[in-house]
Amino acid sequence: MSEMKEYSLPVPVKPPAEIESLELPVPPGLDEKATKGDEIVLFVGPQHGGSGHMRLIVRVHGDVIREVIPDPGFVHRGVEKLAENKLYIQNIPLVERPAIMDCVNFSLGYVRAIEQAMDIEVPERAKYIRTMLAEICRIGTHFYDAGILSVFLGHTTGFMWPFALRELACEVLMRVAGARITASYVVPGGVRRDVDNSTLNYIYEATTYIQRKAKDFERIFVRNPVTIARLKDVAALSKKEAIKYGIVGPFLRACGVEYDVRAVEPYDAYDELTWDVIVADEGDSYSRFLVRVNEIQQSISIIKQCVKALKDMPQGNIVSADIAGKKKAKEGEEKRGLDTVKGAFFRLFGRLTLPAGEYTTLTEAARGTLLYTIVSDGKSNAPYRLRVVTPGWCYLKGFMESLKGCRVADLQAVYGSFGYFPPEADR
Amino acid sequence: MKDVNAENIEFLGSGALAPVKKWGAKWSLWAVHLVTSCCGVELAHAYASGYDAERWGTLNFGMMRQTNLIIVEGTITKKMARALRITWEQMPDPKFVILIGACGIEGGLFWNSYHITRPWKIVPVDYFVPGCPPTPEGLISAVRALQKKIERGEARTTVDFKEADLAKILGTEAGKERKPPKPPLKIAEKPEIKIEPKEVDWEFGNQLVDKLRGKIPYAEVFTTNVNRIYIKTNAKFYKKVAKALESEGFDHVKSINVIDVLHENKFIVECSVSSYSVKELMPVIVTFAAEIDRNNPRIPSLTDIWLSADYQEREMHDFFGVWFEGNPNMGQKFLIAPEVETPLRKDFKLEEPSYVLEESK
Structure with missing residues (x-):
C-alpha cells in the first residue's frame, strides 16, 4: 500500500472530554497524539452487535488499524471473590456462569481440582457421562460462536442454522440434567444422576441429525x-506469534500448534477414545473458524463412542465410593458407589473440606484451555483462593495484536472469528 | 423521578391517532442489541429459528437510535451501568424495558458481588422475567405482556401468587421463637497456606526437578503432583527464575495468581508457566512463587520475558494492588470499575448471607 502524502489542516481539534471522565485504560497522551497526527481514535462498544460487551479503543490511520486497546470488565462479576465466600459445592453453579453454554466443561475443571485434592477415583460410567456431556457443550458452544460470527458478518441465515442445531444440545442437557443450559451436573466424585438408555438413544439420534445438518450448514x-x-487471510497470526501471545484452544491450533489438553494431559475418558486433534496452518480468521467446524465432527464421533460404551455398561454407580463414605467392600467385591446423589447431597458435599495445598487443573473448554487453581487452608469449607483463568482472557492479547494492520471493516469479522465472549473473559 | 413508563403509555393512548399509535408500537417492539450478560444465550434462542420471536413483531436490532425496547439480560456491572443508561437515554420515546434473569432483580447468584448493580435503579423497568437463565418462552411471554400493556393502557402481572401465612408455616404464631439455622460456612480464623512437596511416581518430572535444582540453586524446587512443579523463591530471584525457565523452553504464562495472607501480612505472587513448543513439556505446569510485603507490594513484571503475562498482571494489580515493576500500564484500572479498590484482598468484606427471615427490607 502506497503511503499518501499528508496535508496538515489548520483546524483546531480538541480531544473529547469523555476520554478523561471515562477513565479508560489507555496510555496517557494517546488522544492528543492521535488528534495531532492524522490518526483517529475510534471507540467500538460497549454497545455493539456481538454477544456480551467490551469496549475496543481503536487507533486508525485512514481505515487501517494501527493499534487496538481493550477495555474489558463490562461483565466482570467477581467470581473469584464470591467463591471464597461459598461452600465448595455451592461454587459449582457459580463457576459455570461465566460461559453458560459451555457449562459442563466449566464445572468439570473445578470439580476435577476438588477430586485431585481429595484423591477421588471417579467411576467409569460417570467418566463417560461427563465426557459425553462435555462434548455436547463443545458442539453447542461452537455453534453459538458460529451464529455470533454470522451476526457480525450480517448473515442472518448463518445465525438461524447453528442456533436451530443448538436447540438439540439444549434438549440433551434438559433430558440429562434438567436445565436447558445451566446443567450444574458434575459433582465431586461423579455426576448428579444417571442417564437411562432411552436418553442415550436420543443423544445418538440427535448427534446423527447434527452431523447431517452440519453438512448443510457448511454448504450454506x-x-x-x-x-x-x-x-480468508484476515488477521493472520504466525505460529511464533501465537505462542508469544499465549493464545489457547482452537485459535492456537489454527496457527499450527498441536496442543489440546484432552490429548496432552487426558482427563476423564479421553484417553480411552479415538479422535484427532484438528490443526490448521494458516492462522487467519477463516482457519480459526474452520478448526472449530471440524472439531464439531470430532466431538460427534466422541459422543457416539461414549454412547456405545455407556450402553454396554451396567446402570448405576455414578458417584464414587471414595466420597460416598462407604465402608470397605467385602472380599472379592469391587467398591461400589452410589447410584444417585438424591437424598445424600448434603451428607456428601455439605461439609466438604480439602486438605491444605494448591491444586491446579487444566481443562479443554470449547474456546480453549481453562485453568482452575484452588488454594485450600485445610480448615475452612470454602476455598481460600480460587483462581479461574478462562480461555477468553488468555487469547485477548492475541486477538488485539492480530487486528494490527487490518481494515476497520474487518474488526467485526475478526471479533467473531475469535468467538470472544466477554462474560467468559471477564468472569 | 417521573414515572416514565406511565408517560409512555399515556402518550400512546392520547389523541385521535391513539389506535394507530398503539397498533404501531405493539407490533414493532424492536430490542436494541445490548446483550449484557449470559442470559443473552437464551435471548438468542428466542430470536432464532427454534422459537422465532419475530412472529410477534419483535426483533433484535443493532443501533439504539432505531429501537424502542431494551431487553436487559441479567447482570449489570458497575462499569456497564453507565452504558445502559446512555443507551436508554438515546432511544426515541416511547420506549420500554424488559429485564430478564435473576441477576437483574436482586442479584441472583451474584447478589453480594462487589461489582454489580441493580438495573431497575438505573432504567425504569416494565416487566421482569425471573430465572437463571429464564427460558425463551419466559422472554416471549414478557414481550406478549408488554404488548397487552400497550393495548390496554395498563400493566397487569402475568402471574398471581397465592398469599401464604408465613407465621403459620414457620410455626411462629404461638410465641415460639424460631432459631435460625447455623450458617454452614466455616472459615478458619488464621489459615495457614502451605504448599508442600509430594513424592510422585513421575520419572520425567523428577529428572526435570533435578535439572532445575542445578540451574537455580537459590530456589526450592519440588513436585506437588504429577505434571505439577512448584518453585519457592523470593522477589529478588523472581525474575532470574523466570529467565531460567524461559531458557528451558517454557514459552507462555498460564496464570498469574496472588494469594493474600492477611494475618501474616504478606502476599504470595505465583506465576504458572508451560510450553507450547517443546512436546515433552506441554503437560507440565511450573509454578514459581515469591512472598512479598503486603504494605508495599512490589514485584518485577515478566512482560519482557513472556508477553502473555501482561493482562494477567494488570488484572492482579486491579484485584490486589500489587505493583508489577516494569509493566507500562500500572496505576490504571483495567478490568474493574474505577470506584472499586482492591476487592480481592481479604480485608475487603462482602455482605454476608442472612439466615433469618426479615419482615421486609
Missing part, C-alpha cells in the same frame, strides 16, 4: 463465498 455458510471473502 462455511463454504459461502461471502464468508470466505470476509475471513
Whole structure:
C-alpha cells in the first residue's frame, strides 16, 4: 500500500472530554497524539452487535488499524471473590456462569481440582457421562460462536442454522440434567444422576441429525463465498506469534500448534477414545473458524463412542465410593458407589473440606484451555483462593495484536472469528 | 423521578391517532442489541429459528437510535451501568424495558458481588422475567405482556401468587421463637497456606526437578503432583527464575495468581508457566512463587520475558494492588470499575448471607 502524502489542516481539534471522565485504560497522551497526527481514535462498544460487551479503543490511520486497546470488565462479576465466600459445592453453579453454554466443561475443571485434592477415583460410567456431556457443550458452544460470527458478518441465515442445531444440545442437557443450559451436573466424585438408555438413544439420534445438518450448514455458510471473502487471510497470526501471545484452544491450533489438553494431559475418558486433534496452518480468521467446524465432527464421533460404551455398561454407580463414605467392600467385591446423589447431597458435599495445598487443573473448554487453581487452608469449607483463568482472557492479547494492520471493516469479522465472549473473559 | 413508563403509555393512548399509535408500537417492539450478560444465550434462542420471536413483531436490532425496547439480560456491572443508561437515554420515546434473569432483580447468584448493580435503579423497568437463565418462552411471554400493556393502557402481572401465612408455616404464631439455622460456612480464623512437596511416581518430572535444582540453586524446587512443579523463591530471584525457565523452553504464562495472607501480612505472587513448543513439556505446569510485603507490594513484571503475562498482571494489580515493576500500564484500572479498590484482598468484606427471615427490607 502506497503511503499518501499528508496535508496538515489548520483546524483546531480538541480531544473529547469523555476520554478523561471515562477513565479508560489507555496510555496517557494517546488522544492528543492521535488528534495531532492524522490518526483517529475510534471507540467500538460497549454497545455493539456481538454477544456480551467490551469496549475496543481503536487507533486508525485512514481505515487501517494501527493499534487496538481493550477495555474489558463490562461483565466482570467477581467470581473469584464470591467463591471464597461459598461452600465448595455451592461454587459449582457459580463457576459455570461465566460461559453458560459451555457449562459442563466449566464445572468439570473445578470439580476435577476438588477430586485431585481429595484423591477421588471417579467411576467409569460417570467418566463417560461427563465426557459425553462435555462434548455436547463443545458442539453447542461452537455453534453459538458460529451464529455470533454470522451476526457480525450480517448473515442472518448463518445465525438461524447453528442456533436451530443448538436447540438439540439444549434438549440433551434438559433430558440429562434438567436445565436447558445451566446443567450444574458434575459433582465431586461423579455426576448428579444417571442417564437411562432411552436418553442415550436420543443423544445418538440427535448427534446423527447434527452431523447431517452440519453438512448443510457448511454448504450454506462455511463454504459461502461471502464468508470466505470476509475471513480468508484476515488477521493472520504466525505460529511464533501465537505462542508469544499465549493464545489457547482452537485459535492456537489454527496457527499450527498441536496442543489440546484432552490429548496432552487426558482427563476423564479421553484417553480411552479415538479422535484427532484438528490443526490448521494458516492462522487467519477463516482457519480459526474452520478448526472449530471440524472439531464439531470430532466431538460427534466422541459422543457416539461414549454412547456405545455407556450402553454396554451396567446402570448405576455414578458417584464414587471414595466420597460416598462407604465402608470397605467385602472380599472379592469391587467398591461400589452410589447410584444417585438424591437424598445424600448434603451428607456428601455439605461439609466438604480439602486438605491444605494448591491444586491446579487444566481443562479443554470449547474456546480453549481453562485453568482452575484452588488454594485450600485445610480448615475452612470454602476455598481460600480460587483462581479461574478462562480461555477468553488468555487469547485477548492475541486477538488485539492480530487486528494490527487490518481494515476497520474487518474488526467485526475478526471479533467473531475469535468467538470472544466477554462474560467468559471477564468472569 | 417521573414515572416514565406511565408517560409512555399515556402518550400512546392520547389523541385521535391513539389506535394507530398503539397498533404501531405493539407490533414493532424492536430490542436494541445490548446483550449484557449470559442470559443473552437464551435471548438468542428466542430470536432464532427454534422459537422465532419475530412472529410477534419483535426483533433484535443493532443501533439504539432505531429501537424502542431494551431487553436487559441479567447482570449489570458497575462499569456497564453507565452504558445502559446512555443507551436508554438515546432511544426515541416511547420506549420500554424488559429485564430478564435473576441477576437483574436482586442479584441472583451474584447478589453480594462487589461489582454489580441493580438495573431497575438505573432504567425504569416494565416487566421482569425471573430465572437463571429464564427460558425463551419466559422472554416471549414478557414481550406478549408488554404488548397487552400497550393495548390496554395498563400493566397487569402475568402471574398471581397465592398469599401464604408465613407465621403459620414457620410455626411462629404461638410465641415460639424460631432459631435460625447455623450458617454452614466455616472459615478458619488464621489459615495457614502451605504448599508442600509430594513424592510422585513421575520419572520425567523428577529428572526435570533435578535439572532445575542445578540451574537455580537459590530456589526450592519440588513436585506437588504429577505434571505439577512448584518453585519457592523470593522477589529478588523472581525474575532470574523466570529467565531460567524461559531458557528451558517454557514459552507462555498460564496464570498469574496472588494469594493474600492477611494475618501474616504478606502476599504470595505465583506465576504458572508451560510450553507450547517443546512436546515433552506441554503437560507440565511450573509454578514459581515469591512472598512479598503486603504494605508495599512490589514485584518485577515478566512482560519482557513472556508477553502473555501482561493482562494477567494488570488484572492482579486491579484485584490486589500489587505493583508489577516494569509493566507500562500500572496505576490504571483495567478490568474493574474505577470506584472499586482492591476487592480481592481479604480485608475487603462482602455482605454476608442472612439466615433469618426479615419482615421486609
